[in-house]
Amino acid sequence: MSSVTLSRVRRMYAGVAALDDVSLSAPEGKVLVLLGPSGSGKSTILRLVAGLEPVDGGEVRIGDEIVSAAGRTLPAERRRIGMVFQDYALFPHLTAGANVAFGLDKLARAERDAEALRWLDRVGLKHRAGAYPHELSGGEQQRVALARALAPKPRAVLLDEPFSGLDPVQRAHLRDASIAALAETRTTALFVTHDAEEALLVADRLAILKGGKLLQEGAPREAYDKPACVDAAAALGSINVFEGRAEDGVIATPFGPVAAPGLSLGAPARVAVRAEAIAVTPGSLARVVDVRPHGAHDLVRIEAQGVIWRALVPARTSLSDTVDVQIHSAGAFAFAAS
């Protein structure tokens, strides 16, 4: 296993930057999650690391080896990087066993078949070795794809939204199984998703991307607790945004002050407050617009001075028509507006 590092990587499509000056790294044996909406460049990063596309600037390293630089690309087939594709990309003309064996062609035939079976067994599909991809369910296909990517003992494995085609129950089950397999084999992994919850569950490290730019990279807890900007905060959960000016180190929102350390007096600022960082008690500050159940929480919309915010409060909190509002400083962030 090796680390994967991107340094100041740039990638252009028809004159538009799909990736702009992105630097990040997946430490050896850890899972780096790339989180962002579609078009953020997260899948492009995987294709660059896999060697399926060249970089237009910067460099990609696997361990100490520079595999991509402007004008120089080590071909994908010589990188020893495994990849699980979003649509799995199983070979339709080969059985599950032969799919897994495809990357093991350096081994002698008997050894190769045994190794492929061992990997299928590991993902619980030994009994389906003779089945063709179209005979497998979506979840089974996903597991074959994972086994196929891991079997040749790659230096790192890339997973492109690997669970996106599955229903929620299967998804949770397969996610746990896949994370266990990655951890057990101490595989360096780059994992792409647009699902914040999945990102926090899976990540050892988390990179948040938007519009081809890296917004933040760090430990998942840190990214959640100390977002680098409003967009980074929004990537990991529902937030309320307010624009105002800093006064006396705070910004006054209709629902109460938010600390703004380091912002000079009168500077325009943006405030992001996580929905789960808002508590309500009986009072008169804000009007309750409506209450909707949201799993273990209720989603409450509150209004003050014409501004509506959303708050996640413990389910079945009894609410009067008007409430007072407390903002927990751990989930409230102020940024200088650009």
Next chain:
Amino acid sequence: MALDYGSPASRRPTPAQAGETPAVPVDGVAIAATLATLICAAPAVAVIALALAPDRAGAAFGSNLLGDGAVGTFALVMLGGVGAVLFGAAAAWLVSLAQFPGRGLFEWLLVLPLAAPSYVLAYAYTGMTWANGSALEVRGLWGAAFIYAAGLYPYVYLAARAAFVSQSACALEAARTLGAKPRDVVWRVALPLARPGIAAGGALACMEIAADYGAAQHFGLTTLSTAVFRAWYAHGAPHVALQISAVLLLAALVFLVVERWARGRASYAGGSTRWRMLPRYELGPLGGGLAAVFCAALVLFGAALPLLWLGRLAVLHPHFVEVAEPFANSLLLSAGGAMGTLSLACAIAVAARRATGIGKASLYAAAMGYAAPGAVIAMGALALFGLAREAGWIGGLSSSLALAALLWGYAARFSAAGVGPIDAGLTRLSKGLDASARTLGAGPWRRFAEVDVPIAAPALAAAALILFVEILKELPATLILRPFDFDTLAVRAHAYASDERLLEAATPSLLIFLAGLLPIILLTRGLARSRAGQR
């Protein structure tokens, strides 16, 4: 003309494709596509360009011939085309939306008439009615119209059936919940939704009628196609032949445009991706019986009767020894032509996927060649060879040159027939598969041998078979361009029929018919497999 498998829709390149830098500075695909464009478009363009050149002979008979031919073609297109549309649409509706005895069987039997070219049907029917001394003789304008309607309705049937099957059950059920009676649903929802499909199939059938030479010639009719031959052989007036060819080409292009336009509109009918078993209309004993008789009659007149008749003659009066040499010639020529045309079609299909200018141009050029009747392509190729000879680039029209011209003509005419199936094969060969093979360490040769070839091979084989049979059936282009004394099955059948030796014509006709059945079987297997909800 071949069964239509659908041409590749215009595809926007994904960012990954658009941003890819070519591995080699010289783009082989673009060069091949340019070549393909030239090869496919040259004969048709030459016909138009040379027809516009000033007429040196200025023969008055030319305009008479042209006028008579235009009237004849128009009459046949109207009669035969309307018949094909009525038969095809009715059969498609019955098979797709109604329930009657034998429905599942008729679903694929109804396609069989596509196997026989019109001239083979014409030879079979004249023989049949002569032999029986039947009062109802198949001849003249009405005879030809009958042959076209009976033989070409499957074009409409296939297109309309696809339209009916792709109709969402929801649209039909929505009409019911809005208060429409079952019969109203047919007229107000199902038929209007299928109209573009019916129009596209009808245009294809009309294109075939306009292009036909063999049957019209056999019935002694003057059409644009037969007029080209008459001007060329009887009057020795190449310029008149070119002018008539140009008019014929324009007519065919009109049908092509109609077909493309209608097919584009047909996509609105298939909007729903959810597929459910359409509720079928129970026709009752009388209605069901009539439906079965109707479908049986179509299969009987379009395929079974002529096939049985030709088979009977071939057994009672075998002429296999006489047709041995044409048979071998046909095999060689069709195999060679199929290979050449297939490589051209591959270049076009690959280039078209890139959605570049040259890719689109090659697709249009192939479509134009496909629409152009064989006689037109042949006149164009001849004219170009004539120009090359005048310029001193080549000598006289030797046998090998004539063969080259013939292979060129086939390629120009049939490339488009190969593009559809190849494109279907390329669709299975997604970019993702190539990428995943690469990340598993497979180099270019291993990817080619172990991924590309096994996945695309069935489609390539299907395309090769289709092209082989199309070329085997092609009469007018072969008749004009073949080397001296080089007979194929089609040419020999035509020669016998022209001498009114229908007994002898039966054996080569039967062989052509049987060969034509091969791609039909392939197509019906594909149809069954492509059905949603069915493995």
